Amino acid sequence: MEYRLLGGTGLRVSRLCFGALTIGPLQAGLSPEEGARVIRSALELGVNFIDTAELYGTYEHIRLALRGWPDPVVIATKSYAYTREGMRESLDRARRALGRECLELFLLHEQESAETIRGHWPALEYLLEAKAKGWVRAVGISTHWVGCVRAASRLAEVEVIHPLINRRGLGIQGGSREEMLEAIREAARAGKGIYAMKALGGGLIREEVPASFAFLLAQPEIAAVAVGMRSVEEVRLNVHYFAALGGEGGAFPPEEVAAWERKVAAAERRLVMDEGCTGCGSCVQCCPQGALTLVGGQVRVEAQRCILCGYCGAACPRFLLRIV
Ligand code: SF4
Ligand code: SF4
Missing domain, CATH: 3.30.70.20 (Alpha-Beta Plaits)
Structure with missing residues (x-):
């Protein structure tokens, strides 16, 4: 597994980030124990970065996966809170549910523009105070919007941006794929840590998985790519693709990979x-x-x-x- 520094945060993350939305109640609905098994299989293969959100309902899955795990893991979570009090509750809830004193990344969820960020400023200020107390390591935003990436890159308070970007440009708001890439470059030049979301456009382009990952991994500004995975086979397959694309050679024998590909393709999402x-x-x-x-x-x-x-x-x- 290849690792990269996430902007100026000092956090070293695996390029494959475990996207925890998929295992939770909004999607596959795995029990915390089942979800923990899937996450743990990723940790065992070198993934050290997990992306979740308050909305996803997967804190318990992650807590169980990390029980007894000896190595450092970077957890990113997000909240829609826009007030100081709301963010205090969100952060307390996350720290308690995940059983961690300090969360590595806390993001404002689904920001749309400079105006939206301004509207969430009291929540952002609370996160900065929490950072000073050692409860959060770095603060950022997630967004589907090109203009929001640009706006966030100009804010010193935002250290990490989690933008929507994929090879086909599916789901990008307020601009094209090229415009999103340019905004990401601008953010990286400003020292922001970037990790991508919706690498596969939410699963719509599953048949193009290796090419979709190759496209993102070739962007030097993108430290990591969050990928939703809901089975151990999917984890192994994605680890294999990332290893092959990172020049390490495939992680597993071709016949095993072919069997997992068939199984994962048969379980398409809708x-x-x-x-x-x-x-x-x-x-x-x-x-x-x-x-x-x-x-x-x-x-x-x-x-x-x-x-x-x-x-x-x-x-x-x-x-x-x-x-x-
Ligand atoms: S599916 Fe129907 S009932 Fe449910 S939120 Fe949408 S409009 Fe409302
Ligand atoms: S993009 Fe699809 S899954 Fe997501 S909120 Fe809209 S309709 Fe629902």
Whole structure:
């Protein structure tokens, strides 16, 4: 496994970051014990970086995976809190649930612009105070928006940016793939640590996995790539791809890789909607991609826009939306 320094944070992270959204209740719905087994298999293969968020509901999975693990692991989490008090609660909850005195990375979740960051400033200030107390090591933002990466790169308080970027440019908001890459370069020049999200556009381009990873790993500004993994086979496959692309040779024999590829391809993800929509619109409001609309009081998904993040599932009061 190859490791990189994450900007100026001093954190050394594996280029493959375990994206913990996928194992949780918004997607595969693994139990904490099952999810811990998947995470642990990644740690055993050299992954030392886990990305989660308060929304994902995977703190317990991660806590169990780390029980007795002897080596340092970098955990990044995120919160939508925008007030000081809200962020204090989020950080307390994360530290308690993960059983850690200090969280390596705490991000403002899903920022959209300079204005959104300004609106979250009290929460950001609280994180900076928490950093001074040793409760957080570095502070940052996650975003799907090109303009937000640019805005964050000009803020000294933001040390890490987690932008949406992938080979096909799926899900990027407010600009093209090239414009997002230029914004990322600008951020890296400003000393920000960058780790990418939605490398596979939420799983839509699974058949192009090695090429998609190769595209991101070839960008020198991107220290690591968060990839959602929900099975031990998927972990091994991704470790194999990263090792091969990093010039270390494949990590596993070709026949094992071929068997895992078949298994993972057979378990493609999709968004399902159960009956019973009341047309309340909560999911429409929360979709970062504008993929949901209400038609005749019923929600409709535009599959080409959906990046399978599962956030709509958390917003639905009737639990009708799920990634399977
Ligand atoms: S429809 Fe749901 S899963 Fe798809 S992008 Fe929107 S919030 Fe994410
Ligand atoms: S949140 Fe649930 S009930 Fe409300 S519009 Fe969306 S799917 Fe329908």
